[in-house]
Amino acid sequence: MTTAPRHLLVIGIGAGDPDHLTLAAVKAMRRADVFFVLDKGREKSALTRLRRDILDAHVPGPYRVVEAEDPWRDRTQDERAGYTAAVRDWRRRRADVCERLIREELAPGQCGAFLVWGDPALYDSTLAVLDDIKARGAVAFGHEVIPGISSVSALAARHRIGLNRVGRPIHITPGRRLAESLPNDDGDIVVMLDAHETFQHVRGAGTWIYWGAYLGTPDEILIAGPLDEVADRIRRVRAEARARHGWIMDTYLLRIHPEEIGAGAGTGAGAVDASGENQHEEDGLHTRRSGAERAQGRVDGGQYAEHGQRLGVDAPFGDLREHHAEHEDEEYAEDERRRVGRGRGALPRGA
Numbered sequence: 001m002t003t004a005p006r007h008l009l010v011i012g013i014g015a016g017d018p019d020h021l022t023l024a025a026v027k028a029m030r031r032a033d034v035f036f037v038l039d040k041g042r043e044k045s046a047l048t049r050l051r052r053d054i055l056d057a058h059v060p061g062p063y064r065v066v067e068a069e070d071p072w073r074d075r076t077q078d079e080r081a082g083y084t085a086a087v088r089d090w091r092r093r094r095a096d097v098c099e100r101l102i103r104e105e106l107a108p109g110q111c112g113a114f115l116v117w118g119d120p121a122l123y124d125s126t127l128a129v130l131d132d133i134k135a136r137g138a139v140a141f142g143h144e145v146i147p148g149i150s151s152v153s154a155l156a157a158r159h160r161i162g163l164n165r166v167g168r169p170i171h172i173t174p175g176r177r178l179a180e181s182l183p184n185d186d187g188d189i190v191v192m193l194d195a196h197e198t199f200q201h202v203r204g205a206g207t208w209i210y211w212g213a214y215l216g217t218p219d220e221i222l223i224a225g226p227l228d229e230v231a232d233r234i235r236r237v238r239a240e241a242r243a244r245h246g247w248i249m250d251t252y253l254l255r256i257h258p259e260e261i262g263a264g265a266g267t268g269a270g271a272v273d274a275s276g277e278n279q280h281e282e283d284g285l286h287t288r289r290s291g292a293e294r295a296q297g298r299v300d301g302g303q304y305a306e307h308g309q310r311l312g313v314d315a316p317f318g319d320l321r322e323h324h325a326e327h328e329d330e331e332y333a334e335d336e337r338r339r340v341g342r343g344r345g346a347l348p349r350g351a
Helices: 023-029 042-058 080-105 126-136 151-159 175-181 227-245 291-311 317-341
Strands: 006-012 034-039 064-069 111-116 141-146 170-174 188-192 207-213 221-226 250-256 278-282 285-289
Touching: 006 023, 006 126, 023 042, 023 111, 023 141, 034 042, 034 080, 042 064, 042 111, 064 080, 080 111, 080 126, 126 141, 151 188, 151 207, 151 221, 151 250, 170 175, 175 188, 207 227, 221 227
Parallel strands: 006 111, 006 141, 034 064, 034 111, 170 188
Antiparallel strands: 188 250, 207 221, 207 250, 278 285
């Protein structure tokens, strides 16, 4: 009988696109003797199937999967104390299930794995559950974490934006705590787990939203634009998607654009300096943008939402990419003409 310890791998597998799997994740999956899956019910059975598809694609030979039912969670509690108590109770019962799986299905000396959507370090309970089990002392094991591409990173990539702006922070919060993050005087806000569509209460000129649901999956939906203009559309599309699939997982970025707020608007995240010019650095090049150029920036930035509306949110994303590519070429040509006109000379594509 071996005295070698049990070992667990907590593997981030990305937001939903199998191509988001990292090489480190693939190597870790091939080390595992058994994979533990907590079944979230019939409505989310597609997520379980996708995990098996990932295993089929990357783990050679037979592998063993042990499934268990994920404990029910009380989602009716809205006020902070009740919500925290409900989550703690759910995590405790989840730890009971995982402890039993580790003790009964993973022999000493073997390696087990949990496949975690997104990145295990960001709004996922697996690491906290394992800490709880370790603290109980009933079963001993070691564990390591393999990071994954989070839904936040996937959101930014699909909208082709940076998460942060030069010299400014970003704030990540669950939807139920968004009100506590406002007003945000310096930076942008990433919102996750917003079951109550809290964005609809954040109105005002200058605020843009970059929203995405089912990121990385064939059902992915993207909408971007001024919040006042697209909030109702997001609510409608979100309701339709939830009714169609039985569940929804979405993430969004709230950004206050300096271009949308006039001079003298204050010193908040969208303020412009008193000269009416906005200073910023991009790829090490220090520039000053005039009011006219900022107005042009609004037009360029609005193309994304405009074409999403024209094609429809249910259009194949490949079609949307083709339209974006066409306008990217047009925008590059226009930027090149401006550079030459200012005497800076043209830059190579991608500079």
